[in-house]
Amino acid sequence: MAAPLDLAGSGLVTLAPAAGPGLAVRACLVVALLVAASAVWWVARRRAARFRSLPSGLAGAAGLTSADLGHELGARATFVQFSAATCSTCPQVSRALTELAAGEPGVVHVNLASEDHMDLVRRFSVYRTPTVLVVDAVGTVRSRTSGPLTPARAVAALRHVTHGPPKIADSPRSIDV
Template identity: 45%
Template sequence: MNPFGAALVLVALVAVATVLGLVYRSRQGLFRDVADDEATVLTPADVGSQVPFGAAATLVQFSTEFCSRCPGTHRLLTQIADGRPGVAHVDVDLTHRADLASRFGVLQTPTTLILDGAGRVHARVGGPPHRADVLRHLDHLAGPEPANFPTASHLPGSPHAQ
């Protein structure tokens, strides 16, 4: 092969690898809503947890000992759960539980499931989730605010108060 042909093949390989890497990266942290007909109901025993699930929602994080992004995800989900009444965070270590990984279709860690108060899976995300997306899903599970509940725009001193 001549040097020009070899350089062309090398450039093509780098371009393909770059595109595949960008596609993979763009899909990290994206939530996939679970349809009602495929929603599974989980209990703490199903994931081998001693921690009870939350009355309003539960954030189930699947991680491993060697996952570099799992500690950051653990901190994020713990902060969110601590800031919301009735929300629990359960971290399931799959290092020695391959049965759970195959049962729940976990192909990467971290993987997070968002459960409602009854333990039904409503969403899942592969990779580190984004705070805003988790909060949005929790707000959706909580339902609409009562009509007499003051929002930020109706509080005294708000620039939008009427």
């Protein structure tokens, strides 16, 4: 234990060790960790709720059939939602996609319990719920998103699948409004 320090003859005594260069190093490390954590959080928030095209290696092999889903594919598109019993945002996403499918002819929404479809969860690398895949009429997965979803972003993803990408796109990997 460090010896008590007399603070400049004031009669006050402290038992804390003297602050030296080690304190400055530790403070810099804490600041660096906070900056790194903030950067990771910012990147994760930017990616959340945005439909992204699948990587080229996964896109070709990532087809879905009616047998995989236990439901017929939509004539135009199918939104395949992976949900979990403990997911707090899954009901909101399900409502938004159900309303969109009801208002768009040829569009179907299929809600799958992740726990019951582990083969598909592994096949499509579903790491969080809700994860939504947008499937075209022939079963090709065209894009995906994870996390909370707004109806406007779902409509934009549907337009991307049914009408092709817009002529001028901000980003070829993200469908955003």
